[in-house]
Amino acid sequence: MKIKLFAVLVLGCLVTRGVAQFSIGTFDKNLQISGYVTSFYNHRFYDEAELDKDKNRFNLDFAVLRFQGSDEKRIRYELQVNLPAIYSTDPTDEFLMQATAEYRSKSNDFGFQFGYDKLPFSWASLLPQNQSAFMQRAESIRGKTFNRRDMGITLTKGFLNKRLVFTGGVYTGEGINSITGDNDPNGKLLYAGRVEASYPARYRDEEIDENHTAIPRVKIGADASYTEKTRTTGVDYPILTVDGKKTSYSGDVTASWKGLSAHAELITFRVQPNDTLVLLGKPTDYYLAQGVILQMNYHSTKLRSVFAVRYDEFNPNDLVVGDNRQTVSLAYNYLIDGMNNVIKVHYFYRLTAENALEPWSENQLRIGWQIMF
Amino acid sequence: MRTILTLALLLSIQQVIAQADVIRRSSMSVAEPSDITSWPGKENYLVLADKAFLYEYAPDGTQIKRHSFESLDVEAITCSDKYCYVSEETLQRIHVLDVVTLNEIHAVQWHHGGGRNEGVEALVWLEDSRNLLASTEKDPQFFTLFNEAVQPLFSFRVEGINEVSALTYYGGHVYVLSDEQATIYMLSKDLKKVEMQWSVPMINPEGLVFQQGEKVIVLSDDAAQWVELKLNKP
Numbered sequence: 001m002k003i004k005l006f007a008v009l010v011l012g013c014l015v016t017r018g019v020a021q022f023s024i025g026t027f028d029k030n031l032q033i034s035g036y037v038t039s040f041y042n043h044r045f046y047d048e049a050e051l052d053k054d055k056n057r058f059n060l061d062f063a064v065l066r067f068q069g070s071d072e073k074r075i076r077y078e079l080q081v082n083l084p085a086i087y088s089t090d091p092t093d094e095f096l097m098q099a100t101a102e103y104r105s106k107s108n109d110f111g112f113q114f115g116y117d118k119l120p121f122s123w124a125s126l127l128p129q130n131q132s133a134f135m136q137r138a139e140s141i142r143g144k145t146f147n148r149r150d151m152g153i154t155l156t157k158g159f160l161n162k163r164l165v166f167t168g169g170v171y172t173g174e175g176i177n178s179i180t181g182d183n184d185p186n187g188k189l190l191y192a193g194r195v196e197a198s199y200p201a202r203y204r205d206e207e208i209d210e211n212h213t214a215i216p217r218v219k220i221g222a223d224a225s226y227t228e229k230t231r232t233t234g235v236d237y238p239i240l241t242v243d244g245k246k247t248s249y250s251g252d253v254t255a256s257w258k259g260l261s262a263h264a265e266l267i268t269f270r271v272q273p274n275d276t277l278v279l280l281g282k283p284t285d286y287y288l289a290q291g292v293i294l295q296m297n298y299h300s301t302k303l304r305s306v307f308a309v310r311y312d313e314f315n316p317n318d319l320v321v322g323d324n325r326q327t328v329s330l331a332y333n334y335l336i337d338g339m340n341n342v343i344k345v346h347y348f349y350r351l352t353a354e355n356a357l358e359p360w361s362e363n364q365l366r367i368g369w370q371i372m373f
Numbered sequence: 374m375r376t377i378l379t380l381a382l383l384l385s386i387q388q389v390i391a392q393a394d395v396i397r398r399s400s401m402s403v404a405e406p407s408d409i410t411s412w413p414g415k416e417n418y419l420v421l422a423d424k425a426f427l428y429e430y431a432p433d434g435t436q437i438k439r440h441s442f443e444s445l446d447v448e449a450i451t452c453s454d455k456y457c458y459v460s461e462e463t464l465q466r467i468h469v470l471d472v473v474t475l476n477e478i479h480a481v482q483w484h485h486g487g488g489r490n491e492g493v494e495a496l497v498w499l500e501d502s503r504n505l506l507a508s509t510e511k512d513p514q515f516f517t518l519f520n521e522a523v524q525p526l527f528s529f530r531v532e533g534i535n536e537v538s539a540l541t542y543y544g545g546h547v548y549v550l551s552d553e554q555a556t557i558y559m560l561s562k563d564l565k566k567v568e569m570q571w572s573v574p575m576i577n578p579e580g581l582v583f584q585q586g587e588k589v590i591v592l593s594d595d596a597a598q599w600v601e602l603k604l605n606k607p
Contacts, residue, residue: 021487021488021490022486022488023488025464027464028464030463030465030489070464072464106423106426107423107424107425108423108425108446109404161595161596161597162404200596201596201597202596210553211553212555214555215574215576
């Protein structure tokens, strides 16, 4: 009887339609309040001999509060925080996700933004995680290889009904440390920009084709960033900032049609270090860190489901042969109320790279529940 | 007996689905066209676009002029024999314009608490009952009936409709356009159910008006296109 009662309560919660976003306002101002909560259980398939199995655990991935204000003078502001990051020691878990003030033109094709936000670099990085079928980003763009957010100024200009969009800006280049801290001793800034072109219509930043677009649509994009610093940082890969010059560039293609969507992206970080010991004695003055993302998603209205597969590869240093991190990810989402209320399953299958004896990490299963409000 | 009753029930809730065929497409010189309506006493149409402005278009889709009215994030327009009503989505206001001069008379704020992109997405003047019908886009989608002075009377939902991008009124029926479903729905005259529906082969349809007979004009927001469609009989 208790089990039946529990099942009824759980199912009752699951079938309740989520109601995303609320707003309050005066005659000339509006403040929207929204957010999302994502919890998961993660299971790593460790070797029998492994003694430390600390990745098998429940986690609160996101508990995000988002405030978006606007007024009739076309001024916008946004504040977005992720509460669990307060307790995290992982530098990729950022408490402050966005704090910006923005002006947009009347026709909405020009914008000027000042504050802390994502850099205009890598389409896969720019997409919100809560709109993805997967529960973790690809290795090359999940915050370990470049500072995904920074303090600075961003300009955006669209042409041809936003079929062609240019975004560019200048930033401190110190990521989370830019919020209140000082710049690198050399005082140099980071420059980043992105251009994207869509056909036959502007392409909205959506990974999943929930609307089953009736006519095929495609977008191509290219990004670049450049900075010079004197300090090398990065927990897993020493390229977050580098003592030397770091030039980053990427290209991507995205398409969707009738629920099917595909994305391909190539990311390269060209590191020209001041310390030549990093070059391992090779006859060069730079090395490359490169990532590849290939992804395909299918949204089924009838099954209220999303099926997705992704191949992602990252080589943190091309001077080290065979040092590749390759993963095939499979995702299944059951859409109780679209992405407002969704069960997500993400399986990570680690591949063995050429010339490597072992896969770079263990296989992993992550099951989560995301509610947006 | 139970089987027969079940079959009868299934047949009774089955709506007729037909295809709308494209007769003509043309590019528009404006960005993000969000709604179109007929202009009483004129042969031209009124179009909202560029997020802020009101344009006049000829029946063949040629832009005639931009009128002086402008606002923030305009999404829907409809006209009675006295007024034109324009919905401003972000600040959740409805502007009331003189139908002849298109000058603003006043604005009414109707704040329903939904997100700033989930305000009044569609408006239509019901000439027979002399009421204004409004719809939110989604999260949640619902209809609200107003009187001529934009005072809310009551709200309701229609089964089968979850997202709305435009409304129009023709032959005593309200027609509902859904962007995400790429579908035009015809409601019953009592506004209680969907009687017919047509799938629309275009990207991001927003803005709907009847031209003549079964021919409709639908605007594509993302593609900035004027699309003339024929609604085939099922």
